[in-house]
Amino acid sequence: MAQYEFQGSTVPIIRFTEIGSTNAEGLARLARGEIMPVWLVADIQTAGRGRRGRPWTSELGNLFATLVLPNPAPLANLAQLCFVAGLALRDAVLAAAPQLVSETLKLKWPNDLLLNGGKLAGILVEGGTDANGRPAAVIGFGANCLHHPEDLPYKATSLEEAGAPTAPDRLLEALDLAMAVRLNQWHAGAGFAGIRSDWMRHALGMGDQVSVKIGEREVVGRFENIDARGAMMLRRRDGIAEIITAGDVSLRVP
Ligand code: ATP
Numbered sequence: 001m002a003q004y005e006f007q008g009s010t011v012p013i014i015r016f017t018e019i020g021s022t023n024a025e026g027l028a029r030l031a032r033g034e035i036m037p038v039w040l041v042a043d044i045q046t047a048g049r050g051r052r053g054r055p056w057t058s059e060l061g062n063l064f065a066t067l068v069l070p071n072p073a074p075l076a077n078l079a080q081l082c083f084v085a086g087l088a089l090r091d092a093v094l095a096a097a098p099q100l101v102s103e104t105l106k107l108k109w110p111n112d113l114l115l116n117g118g119k120l121a122g123i124l125v126e127g128g129t130d131a132n133g134r135p136a137a138v139i140g141f142g143a144n145c146l147h148h149p150e151d152l153p154y155k156a157t158s159l160e161e162a163g164a165p166t167a168p169d170r171l172l173e174a175l176d177l178a179m180a181v182r183l184n185q186w187h188a189g190a191g192f193a194g195i196r197s198d199w200m201r202h203a204l205g206m207g208d209q210v211s212v213k214i215g216e217r218e219v220v221g222r223f224e225n226i227d228a229r230g231a232m233m234l235r236r237r238d239g240i241a242e243i244i245t246a247g248d249v250s251l252r253v254p
Pocket of ligand 1: 050051052055056057058110119120121122123142144148149152153156250251
């Protein structure tokens with residue numbers, strides 16, 4: 001059952017006690033012609049997803065929220081939203097849990113937020129066009145406030161585990177404000193140039209040798225930059241630059 005609520009920002013929040021996926025609900029709303037930004041927030045998701053349909057594991061006490069953004073930007077720039085959102089989420093975590101040390105929070109290309117080396121949160125930007133062919137997007141945030149999975153091939157973590165217990169609603173309140181600030185920076189400020197340099201400052205492995213798995217292929221190189229489409233620019237040992245797009249790619253930092 002959904003209800004409208006306003007919490008200090010101009011973006012209304014629609015709450016669900018349980019939902020399959022807040023992003024799927026957002027995409028359905030865009031397809032039905034939704035024209036106003038809205039937050040869709042669930043206590044629990046039963047079919048949360050990451051990139052390429054990978055599952056996002058849900059438990060009560062974590063944050064599951066999607067910002068539905070009709071008309072966010074020219075379509076060509078939609079990939080940049082993932083970086084806008086990553087920065088906003090990082091800002092929000094620091095605002096909601098001020099006891100955390102900024103350097104312990106790293107953005108992992110393209111869509112994750114790490115805390116003390118463990119995956120704290122993921123972002124999934126989906127979309128393209130609405131029912132009338134206009135640009136539109138949904139930005140899904142899954143953040144581990146209370147729980148984190150123990151059975152992943154890499155370490156996950158939560159704010160609780162880091163000694164910074166934070167209610168999902170407190171994080172959402174901070175995220176709502178942070179998204180407004182970062183979207184404004186993107187639209188009205190220095191555009192993607194400003195977002196990119198802020199993002200790179202907090203990126204895991206920036207300037208280091210990293211390895212990237214693209215299907216069965218592994219590319220090793222120095223992480224030098226991201227381009228305007230959010231692609232990663234790696235300098236291989238033979239001097240050749242490789243541009244890696246965020247398809248089915250996994251970044252590993254030794
Ligand atoms: P990778 O780290 O392999 O590059 P990814 O960025 O592609 O991952 P996403 O697609 O964003 O990951 O998210 C899905 C993956 O996140 C799952 O395959 C699972 O490994 C991991 N995952 C699922 N639920 C959680 C959670 N609550 N906390 C941390 N990680 C999770």
